[in-house]
Amino acid sequence: MDKKDAHIIVVGNEKGGTGKSTLAMHIIVGLLDKAKKVAVIDLDARQKSVARYLQNRQTFMANGGTKVAMPAFKVVGQSTASLVKDREVEDQQSLQEGLDEFKRDVDFIVIDCPGNDTYLSRLAHALADTLVTPLNDSFIDLDLLGEVSADSFQVKKLSFYTEMVWDSRKFRSASGKPPMDWVVVRTRLASLDSRNNKRVHSALESLQKRIMFRYVPGLYERVIYKELFPSGLTVLDLEKVNSLSHVAARQEVRSLVDSLNVVE
Ligand SMILES: Nc1ncnc2c1ncn2[C@@H]1O[C@H](COP(=O)(O)OP(=O)(O)OP(=O)(O)O)[C@@H](O)[C@H]1O
Ligand SMILES: [Mg+2]
Numbered sequence: 001m002d003k004k005d006a007h008i009i010v011v012g013n014e015k016g017g018t019g020k021s022t023l024a025m026h027i028i029v030g031l032l033d034k035a036k037k038v039a040v041i042d043l044d045a046r047q048k049s050v051a052r053y054l055q056n057r058q059t060f061m062a063n064g065g066t067k068v069a070m071p072a073f074k075v076v077g078q079s080t081a082s083l084v085k086d087r088e089v090e091d092q093q094s095l096q097e098g099l100d101e102f103k104r105d106v107d108f109i110v111i112d113c114p115g116n117d118t119y120l121s122r123l124a125h126a127l128a129d130t131l132v133t134p135l136n137d138s139f140i141d142l143d144l145l146g147e148v149s150a151d152s153f154q155v156k157k158l159s160f161y162t163e164m165v166w167d168s169r170k171f172r173s174a175s176g177k178p179p180m181d182w183v184v185v186r187t188r189l190a191s192l193d194s195r196n197n198k199r200v201h202s203a204l205e206s207l208q209k210r211i212m213f214r215y216v217p218g219l220y221e222r223v224i225y226k227e228l229f230p231s232g233l234t235v236l237d238l239e240k241v242n243s244l245s246h247v248a249a250r251q252e253v254r255s256l257v258d259s260l261n262v263v264e
Helices: 020-033 049-062 084-102 119-127 160-174 195-211 244-259
Strands: 007-011 038-042 072-075 108-112 130-135 146-148 155-158 181-186 214-216
Touching: 007 020, 007 119, 020 038, 020 049, 020 108, 020 130, 020 244, 038 049, 038 084, 049 072, 072 084, 084 119, 119 160, 146 195, 155 160, 155 195, 181 195, 195 214
Parallel strands: 007 108, 007 130, 038 072, 038 108, 130 181, 181 214
Antiparallel strands: 146 155
């Protein structure tokens, strides 16, 4: 029997610096840690955070570091054609070529989106089997999903981003695919259980029913999530963890990957 096409996980939202690339790196290594075959497409050709991180991982091994599992990866940049129509056709082709290159050989393709609205990013959202949207612990970030009333947290208006995700869902169902699983993950959580933290939690609980996403626990703000970038490692790759905070970080990343419900 033919192997199933890879499951596509897209990490996206339309706000810069919310932790998409950090989340993508940890999901990638979390899946590798479960012995899954993974390929990565970085759609942020300006920053290339995930691609650079993976290059650092290769260099770490080339310089004699312990062998760690590697995904295949490539950067897909936006077309520079002068006509919008031509740009859209070229973007579609380059993303499709990237997917075709990997989809038969791996279990998962993880796509990291840039922090703004691009045609490539929209195409990726329409292809997502699982969409992971990171959200910081703030009402400004909540606006990315929809406007909520200050007292009852009723949804007053959907955001452009949510409308775009809904269009992607319609496109999927029109093409006979199973529904997209939209997972909203809170990142860079403050360790103190603040009043703001609880209010954002309540607002998200109300939004998830109306907008139809799953809201799952995510990653706290921790130095270990950023300090290993130059070596291309994550806390899951460390041979020894000798602090409680690192043990907690490992657990957090593993729980996050489990909560995506993509590995049996
Ligand atoms: N859980 C975390 N703990 C500590 N630092 C974090 C965490 N998540 C992200 N960061 C830091 O926050 C900054 C932004 O993160 P990141 O680059 O992952 O965001 P992004 O959404 O991909 O940004 P962009 O929209 O520009 O692509 C980086 O300096 C990163 O190291
Ligand atoms: Mg990024």
